Amino acid sequence: MGLVVILSMLFSLNVEAKTCRLPDKPVQDQDGLGSCYANTASLMMEHNLKLTSTPSYFQMSLNASAHRGTFMYTDDEGSTDIFNSGGWVCDTFDSAKRDGFCDAQTFKLDAVGKMDPQHSQENFLKALGTLIDENRAELKVLSNSKQFSVERQQIERRLAGIFQQRAQICQVTQEELMQKRFFDRLNEKWTDRLANMKPGEKRTALARMYERTFKNGLPTPEAKNFLLNDFFPRSFDAEFINSNPTKDQLAQRSMHPEKMFEVWWWNRLKLPGSFSPYDFESYEYLKDFRSQNVCRENETIAAVKSLVSSCGQIPPTLEPRHEQMARELLAAIQLASQKGESGLRGLVNLISPSCGAEMSVRKGKLSHECDEQSIKDDISALAAAKTIEDEICGGRSVGISLCTGFFISTTPVDSGYCSQDVPGIEQHGRHAVALVGVKNNAIGEREFLIQNSWGRTCPFLQHKGGVIPDALKGLVQCEMANGVPTGRFWVNEKLMMNNTYAFQVMK
Amino acid sequence: MKRMLLLILLLINQSFAAEVWKIGEQELKLVKCPEKFCMYLCADKDCRALKAMKNPVKATLTEDGRNPGSEVCKKQGGEVSIAESKSGQLALCRFSDGSQISLDGLWVW
Numbered sequence: 001m002g003l004v005v006i007l008s009m010l011f012s013l014n015v016e017a018k019t020c021r022l023p024d025k026p027v028q029d030q031d032g033l034g035s036c037y038a039n040t041a042s043l044m045m046e047h048n049l050k051l052t053s054t055p056s057y058f059q060m061s062l063n064a065s066a067h068r069g070t071f072m073y074t075d076d077e078g079s080t081d082i083f084n085s086g087g088w089v090c091d092t093f094d095s096a097k098r099d100g101f102c103d104a105q106t107f108k109l110d111a112v113g114k115m116d117p118q119h120s121q122e123n124f125l126k127a128l129g130t131l132i133d134e135n136r137a138e139l140k141v142l143s144n145s146k147q148f149s150v151e152r153q154q155i156e157r158r159l160a161g162i163f164q165q166r167a168q169i170c171q172v173t174q175e176e177l178m179q180k181r182f183f184d185r186l187n188e189k190w191t192d193r194l195a196n197m198k199p200g201e202k203r204t205a206l207a208r209m210y211e212r213t214f215k216n217g218l219p220t221p222e223a224k225n226f227l228l229n230d231f232f233p234r235s236f237d238a239e240f241i242n243s244n245p246t247k248d249q250l251a252q253r254s255m256h257p258e259k260m261f262e263v264w265w266w267n268r269l270k271l272p273g274s275f276s277p278y279d280f281e282s283y284e285y286l287k288d289f290r291s292q293n294v295c296r297e298n299e300t301i302a303a304v305k306s307l308v309s310s311c312g313q314i315p316p317t318l319e320p321r322h323e324q325m326a327r328e329l330l331a332a333i334q335l336a337s338q339k340g341e342s343g344l345r346g347l348v349n350l351i352s353p354s355c356g357a358e359m360s361v362r363k364g365k366l367s368h369e370c371d372e373q374s375i376k377d378d379i380s381a382l383a384a385a386k387t388i389e390d391e392i393c394g395g396r397s398v399g400i401s402l403c404t405g406f407f408i409s410t411t412p413v414d415s416g417y418c419s420q421d422v423p424g425i426e427q428h429g430r431h432a433v434a435l436v437g438v439k440n441n442a443i444g445e446r447e448f449l450i451q452n453s454w455g456r457t458c459p460f461l462q463h464k465g466g467v468i469p470d471a472l473k474g475l476v477q478c479e480m481a482n483g484v485p486t487g488r489f490w491v492n493e494k495l496m497m498n499n500t501y502a503f504q505v506m507k
Numbered sequence: 508m509k510r511m512l513l514l515i516l517l518l519i520n521q522s523f524a525a526e527v528w529k530i531g532e533q534e535l536k537l538v539k540c541p542e543k544f545c546m547y548l549c550a551d552k553d554c555r556a557l558k559a560m561k562n563p564v565k566a567t568l569t570e571d572g573r574n575p576g577s578e579v580c581k582k583q584g585g586e587v588s589i590a591e592s593k594s595g596q597l598a599l600c601r602f603s604d605g606s607q608i609s610l611d612g613l614w615v616w
């Protein structure tokens with residue numbers, strides 16, 4: 001009898017399953033930044049590069065946003081705002097690899113100078129935008145000042161070099177804009193088909209899809225459906241589509257000023273080959289792109305990008321062509337320091353920040369292959385889960401892109417690719433988190449440990465009464481310390497994979 | 508039994524209070540919220556932080572992974588600050604009376 005019991009226990013054990021957990025790293029709280037992609041990348045880098053301190057997710061999010069040209073915008077009232085909400089983990093790795101990254105203590109935006117704790121992350125961004133707006137007149141005076149140090153002159157030259165690359169930024173056609181938007185929508189729609197392609201192949205495939213949309217300059221019947229339902233619903237209505245518009249007419253109608261930055265960036269700079277889909281709806285605030293103001297703002301994007309990504313490194317200088325803007329921006333920073341704008345002192349420190357040696361890209365410490373895959377069906381999900389498990393058990397954190405409908409639902413849900421059809425959940429909730437552990441639960445099912453970026457919050461305890469809903473008990477577990485959540489939580493593998501649409505590994 | 512429970516609660520509060528939270532150089536004596544899993548700092552039981560905690564706002568899913576509490580703090584009339592300890596960061600909602608509470612204490616799904 002005893003032998004029977006022992007044997008049955010042995011057969012019920014998954015002898016290959018094991019518990020793997022990475023050493024605890026500080027839990028971040030992004031507040032209202034919308035920098036989840038950078039929080040995830042930062043944590044992954046801290047684990048996988050064996051860093052002894054935390055990379056600044058704020059700096060990485062700003063750099064990634066500037067890299068994509070979505071760093072700064074002007075609203076309908078002409079007010080400048082700095083913006084880094086929304087992004088992609090792989091983009092963040094690419095920009096960090098390209099431009100470097102900083103220790104969080106170096107790029108400490110809201111407590112630099114340690115004088116004004118009122119400045120949270122968002123306040124800093126707004127303050128920077130306001131500073132640029134308010135000081136345009138004074139900047140012209142300061143730009144002629146001879147007080148600039150040699151160091152600042154070096155930075156001016158660097159900024160001018162960046163501007164030279166952007167010399168033709170305002171010369172984009174409407175069709176280029178429409179093509180860019182097509183590409184992004186096609187990329188979203190056919191992620192599965194494109195998932196296994198290399199970036200260059202993906203771009204070629206998208207170009208072919210775009211060309212097939214139009215036959216003799218007119219959209220095909222199949223394309224009409226796509227234009228009406230999938231492309232960008234507010235661009236075209238049924239009456240317009242059924243009138244058989246030409247490509248030019250479509251381009252005219254689809255030209256929303258808010259998309260201009262993306263077109264410039266994608267078409268004019270030599271970006272890494274990755275093609276990241278993102279939601280255009282977040283960027284509806286720009287004026288006519290052909291106006292001089294917008295071109296000027298784009299130059300400032302490049303300037304600030306250079307500042308926030310410098311980490312003390314000065315890239316090779318190029319022939320200066322836009323020195324005026326460079327001097328104006330530096331003067332704005334100097335003015336901020338003189339006025340005692342403590343919330344903006346972080347930007348002053350950017351002029352010559354000191355990054356730890358181990359974080360220097362020049363020393364070749366950061367090399368990765370961001371392997372972003374889409375997992376929409378069960379077969380792919382199982383394979384992806386195995387890959388993720390192998391990575392974690394190999395000592396490497398993995399990032400996942402997921403939809404957080406299952407945070408808010410009281411029953412297990414499957415949101416697929418952030419579909420809006422999930423019963424009762426009418427929101428997308430796209431998010432990125434890092435996985436730092438894997439284990440078996442009491443009944444032998446696998447669970448993953450998620451480290452979130454909402455401080456010491458466990459979303460499953462945010463239901464009324466502070467209790468995990470009955471239908472989720474056994475599927476999720478909040479990790480606690482001293483009676484409060486740690487910010488990490490275990491989630492059943494199937495539940496997590498049903499709500500995950502991509503994952504990122506570093507190799 | 509009651510004494511044992513009180514002792515355990517006291518130990519939990521004390522052990523949590525032992526974690527040093529700072530905003531800049533300013534140290535904060537945060538303790539666990541009563542009946543919730545958040546952390547707070549109040550001069551008295553009538554502080555705005557506790558009042559806000561007792562009247563949580565219904566939050567929605569956020570785009571771009573934002574902390575749902577960041578919007579709630581503004582709606583409740585507070586301002587967010589980021590405290591730090593060895594275990595990481597904690598966004599706190601600070602009210603005009605000086606009371607503070609972690610964002611998760613302000614909202615429910």
